[in-house]
Amino acid sequence: MREWFEELGVNCPPAEAIQPDGKLLYRLVMGGQISDKSFYSKRKEGAKKPYPVSECIFSAVSLWDSFEQAKDLSLLPRFRKKGAIVCELILHNQDGLIADTLSLGHWSWWRSNSFSLTSTRLIP
Amino acid sequence: MTQPIKISQILVYYDDPQVFVATNLVGQRYIGLLVDEDEKQELIYICVPVSRQRFEDYYFGRIDLRTVFTYPEISIWLIAKGIENEWMETTEFEGNDLPEDYLPERGFYHKLAYNDRNQSVIRDSLEFNNVALHLRLSNGNGGIEMGTLAEFSKSFQNLVRNVAKNVLMEESQEFKHQYQREENYNLYAHSGGHGSFVLHLHSRSEGDFPGNVLMERILAIIDTLIVKDLEKEKVIEALRTVKGHALNSYKKILEDISSSGITFEYEWHAPLKTKPSKRVISTAYAKQVNDFLSEVEELIYVEVSFEGTITKIDLSKGAWSILNEEDEIEYQGSANPEHLAGIVSGTQRYRLVCQESIESVEISGRETKSYALMTISPV
Numbered sequence: 001m002r003e004w005f006e007e008l009g010v011n012c013p014p015a016e017a018i019q020p021d022g023k024l025l026y027r028l029v030m031g032g033q034i035s036d037k038s039f040y041s042k043r044k045e046g047a048k049k050p051y052p053v054s055e056c057i058f059s060a061v062s063l064w065d066s067f068e069q070a071k072d073l074s075l076l077p078r079f080r081k082k083g084a085i086v087c088e089l090i091l092h093n094q095d096g097l098i099a100d101t102l103s104l105g106h107w108s109w110w111r112s113n114s115f116s117l118t119s120t121r122l123i124p
Numbered sequence: 125m126t127q128p129i130k131i132s133q134i135l136v137y138y139d140d141p142q143v144f145v146a147t148n149l150v151g152q153r154y155i156g157l158l159v160d161e162d163e164k165q166e167l168i169y170i171c172v173p174v175s176r177q178r179f180e181d182y183y184f185g186r187i188d189l190r191t192v193f194t195y196p197e198i199s200i201w202l203i204a205k206g207i208e209n210e211w212m213e214t215t216e217f218e219g220n221d222l223p224e225d226y227l228p229e230r231g232f233y234h235k236l237a238y239n240d241r242n243q244s245v246i247r248d249s250l251e252f253n254n255v256a257l258h259l260r261l262s263n264g265n266g267g268i269e270m271g272t273l274a275e276f277s278k279s280f281q282n283l284v285r286n287v288a289k290n291v292l293m294e295e296s297q298e299f300k301h302q303y304q305r306e307e308n309y310n311l312y313a314h315s316g317g318h319g320s321f322v323l324h325l326h327s328r329s330e331g332d333f334p335g336n337v338l339m340e341r342i343l344a345i346i347d348t349l350i351v352k353d354l355e356k357e358k359v360i361e362a363l364r365t366v367k368g369h370a371l372n373s374y375k376k377i378l379e380d381i382s383s384s385g386i387t388f389e390y391e392w393h394a395p396l397k398t399k400p401s402k403r404v405i406s407t408a409y410a411k412q413v414n415d416f417l418s419e420v421e422e423l424i425y426v427e428v429s430f431e432g433t434i435t436k437i438d439l440s441k442g443a444w445s446i447l448n449e450e451d452e453i454e455y456q457g458s459a460n461p462e463h464l465a466g467i468v469s470g471t472q473r474y475r476l477v478c479q480e481s482i483e484s485v486e487i488s489g490r491e492t493k494s495y496a497l498m499t500i501s502p503v
Contacts, residue, residue, distance in 0.1 A: 011296075028138070042139050047165050050141055050207040052131045062138045073138055075229040076189075077159045102137040104235055 005111040012056035013110040017099040020091035025063040026070035028084040060108035089120040128211035169204040189232040249393040255327035255339040257392040286370035308338045350403040368426040381410035426480040434469040457495030473503040
């Protein structure tokens, strides 16, 4: 039985979440270094949930399915200041579940305890 | 001076809303951009008022996000801090120009997944900030009879309503309580187009993010029902995904299309959808699917049960009435008179298992139900 990295609510992950099956996804990593915290949800970081976002989405890690969209994010002021670099990761079935949510190319990832940083690499 | 604004759409999400659309109390639209967070992890947004034209220029990728903020239509920017509440308080930014820290670099455009030149249904969904649907009827004769238009409109609304009931049946009590109001599955006409007739409709369905709007789920189910490939197995597999009254509503639409020679099509879009969805049912398609449907008609029937005391019984007509204890409503139905032999009205409680069918009423368009008794047993 899969163990989740953080406590998830009822019906979370949602029924439409799928196994990643080796999917290649992208995330922005701050400060140029990959660490475990690079893959924390905002809930895990202790942030306050924004009103329109569901608890389930807030407990997920945001990923993009294209390098270009992840790179585009680094144009935004939030990421310009923080030396954000695109990180590529390959998610396997034991790493949790994913669902495409909220906008084009965006995926929410509910991380399991089995996820390892060895599946990641920075793309400068 | 502060004024509250409320997020109506998230355009870019990444761990937090990065770019959103918000409105104030009088409906003025703003585009908001996440610029930073403070020491208490409160998110800080800069917001700029936009006209419908400016918003569409950004949404359809004609201008980038930096232009939206550096060349505002009105040089007023608002600072919004923290978005935990439905309404965010804002303060006016003091300064003639935004600092570079608050701006995106050049080249950040809103992304659309397609190059569809027909943006009418997309514009409608943005305008109403909800699902928009365009329903088109065409018969090659340059006009649709009023009665035919009314009939198809009612039939499609009935299909939507019955799919909604199927969806709600599978959901939690909390979800049902929140979304069972008719507003969440009714469609409202706001205009029409000429040529072959196009009815412009929109939804007032509620929903929280991410796109969990009941009407979107309903239309997605109807999309899967109308398969493009007329291979029998695929059609029947699609029909099996929608049972009971919803399938009966679909059957009525197919029968009407077959008999009228009309081509029926719709296209719909929702604010967070990547591209519009379109389906077409021609007369030939309708006839073929109806033939397949006749082989799986058992899918149309819905079994219901009642428990309570019989209030009326008429052996000669094969008619009965029962006061159902669960909802305290009296239901009437028909039966083979042989099944009613020995049944008494009064104090004896019975359990009835019936086949529920829906019949459309031509004038009002509202559906009435009939019940045919299958089994009856004393409780």
